[in-house]
Amino acid sequence: MPSYSLEEAISTIRDQYFALVPARLLRLPPPPTLASSAGQAHLARLLLDERRFPQPEDGYRRLFWRSMLRELESGLRDLEGEADDLDLEIDERFYELLAGLMIADIPLGSMAEAAALQLGHHILRNRAQLDITTLMGTISSSGRSRGRILELGAGTGFLSCLLVQQGHEVTATDLGEVLGGGVPPLDRLRHNVALNKLDGQIRVESLDWMDAARGLSERPDIWDSILTNPPDTIIAADVIYDPDLIPPLVCTLSTLLSSPTTSTIPRQAIIAATVRNAQTLSLFTQCCSESGLEVVDIELPPLDPEQPTFWDSGLDVSVPVRIMRIVHRGT
Numbered sequence: 001m002p003s004y005s006l007e008e009a010i011s012t013i014r015d016q017y018f019a020l021v022p023a024r025l026l027r028l029p030p031p032p033t034l035a036s037s038a039g040q041a042h043l044a045r046l047l048l049d050e051r052r053f054p055q056p057e058d059g060y061r062r063l064f065w066r067s068m069l070r071e072l073e074s075g076l077r078d079l080e081g082e083a084d085d086l087d088l089e090i091d092e093r094f095y096e097l098l099a100g101l102m103i104a105d106i107p108l109g110s111m112a113e114a115a116a117l118q119l120g121h122h123i124l125r126n127r128a129q130l131d132i133t134t135l136m137g138t139i140s141s142s143g144r145s146r147g148r149i150l151e152l153g154a155g156t157g158f159l160s161c162l163l164v165q166q167g168h169e170v171t172a173t174d175l176g177e178v179l180g181g182g183v184p185p186l187d188r189l190r191h192n193v194a195l196n197k198l199d200g201q202i203r204v205e206s207l208d209w210m211d212a213a214r215g216l217s218e219r220p221d222i223w224d225s226i227l228t229n230p231p232d233t234i235i236a237a238d239v240i241y242d243p244d245l246i247p248p249l250v251c252t253l254s255t256l257l258s259s260p261t262t263s264t265i266p267r268q269a270i271i272a273a274t275v276r277n278a279q280t281l282s283l284f285t286q287c288c289s290e291s292g293l294e295v296v297d298i299e300l301p302p303l304d305p306e307q308p309t310f311w312d313s314g315l316d317v318s319v320p321v322r323i324m325r326i327v328h329r330g331t
C-alpha cells in the first residue's frame, strides 16, 4: 500500500475515534498494515497527542484501545518473519495508554457500567430466568404494578429507570452523604432520574448499608418505611468491590430479605457483580452463608457481541460479570 493511502487509512481511524464509533464497528486497514512500523507511527502521531486533540471519555477510549491492541497483536503475528519488519514490536505507548485507562476504571469507572448494563440486558431479554415476571405476579394491563423493586447503591440509576419503564414500582437508594464532602451519590441519582423525566415515578431515598446493623430505633426512618412494606426483589449492580463494605451490605440484604411480611411472594435479591477479585467475591458469598443467605449463580445465555441490546460502547461483553440470586434460607 503506498504511504499516502496508509496515512489516509489511519486518518480514517482517527475520524472514527473522535466520532465515538463503537469499537466493534471500526473500519480498519488489514492487521499487518496497521501493525507495520509505518502504520504504528501514523497511529501514534494521529491519536496519541492528548494536548492537541481533546480525547473522548475514558470508557470509550478503553474499549477502542483494547480493540486496537488486539488488531496490532494479530497484525504482528502475521508479519512475523517478514524481512522488512524483523525486529518489529508494538509501540509501548499503546500498552501504557491502555494500562492507564484500565487503572482509572477501577473500582468506580466504566467497569461499573458493565455489571449494570449486562443485568439491564438480561432484565429485557431473559426476564424468566431472573424470575422477576413470576415474582411480580399481577399483570400490568390491569393497571396494577407488577411488583416492588428496591435498588441498592443505584449510582447513575440506570437499572431503576429501566425497571420503572418496564412497569415495576421502584425505589432507588444510595448514600445521602459522603465523608469529606463532595457531591453525594444521592444528588447525582436524583439528577439523573429527573433528567429521564421519571422523578414522579421512582422513589429516591438515602439508604446507608452501615445503618443495617443498628437497633431499630437508631436507624433512619426510611428503614421502618421499607421494612413495613418490603420489596419483592432487591437489585444491585457492582456493589461488591470493597471488603470493608461486605458485612454491612450483607447485613442490609439479610434485613431486607428476612423481615416479616404478609406477602406470599418469596423475596429475592439479584446482584450483578463485576468479577475483579475472586477473593472479594468469595468473602461476599461466605458472609452471606454465615448470615443465613443462600447464593446461587443464575444461568443466563451469553451476550452476543454482534447484537448489543444497548447501542453503546459501555456494554463490554468481555468484562466478566456474575449474576447471583440470593434468598433467605428461612423463606
Ligand SMILES: C[S@@+](CC[C@H](N)C(=O)[O-])C[C@H]1O[C@@H](n2cnc3c(N)ncnc32)[C@H](O)[C@@H]1O
Binding pocket: 107, 108, 112, 113, 115, 116, 152, 153, 154, 155, 156, 157, 173, 174, 175, 185, 207, 208, 209, 210, 236, 237, 238, 239, 241, 245, 248
Ligand atoms: C461501583 S458503584 C455502582 C453504582 C451502580 N450500581 C452501577 O452499577 O453503575 C457502588 C455504589 O454503591 C454505593 N455505596 C457505597 N457504599 C455504600 C453504603 N455504605 N451504603 C449505600 N450505598 C453505598 C456508592 O455510592 C455507589 O453508588
